[in-house]
Amino acid sequence: QVQLVESGGGAVQAGDSLRLACTASGQLFSGYPLGWFRQAPGKEREFVAVTNWSGNRTVYADSVKGRFTLTRDTAKNMVFLQMNNLKPEDTAVYHCASDYRNLATIETLPKYWGQGTQVTVSS
Secondary structure (H helix, E strand, O other), rough: OOEEEEEOOEEEEOOOOEEEEEEEOOOOOOOOEEEEEOOOOOOOEEEEEEEEEOOOOEEEEEOOOOEEEEEEEEHEEEEEEEEEOHHHHEEEEEEEEEEEOOOOOOOOOOOOOOEEEEEEEEE
16 A cells, blocks of 8 residues: 655745655555645645656646756655745645656546645745
8 A cells, every 4th residue: 555645844935945745655656656736725636746757757837837846766765846936826735646647637636645735825
């Protein structure tokens, strides 16, 4: 059974930075990408970023491109989301996710889904 556990959320001011971490435990299928989604109250789940198994190819949502950086430590089964120049509209619960399908276009809940970590950005 695969578990995804997020950490690193918090409350910050606009323009600040945060680094989220996701640790995958259990038998994660080799080759599965790992990524992040976010969900704000009253809004739909939104794709944020995804990286492939080796971490050498990453896709970002337009809303975070240039501000967020996703990296992967394959040996430790971890991914990190460095979030810079945070904006109030980045406020959401951030979920780590993994699936054999394309996380950037998936329409249903990913196969593996973490409980999430809250990020709150005030202006």
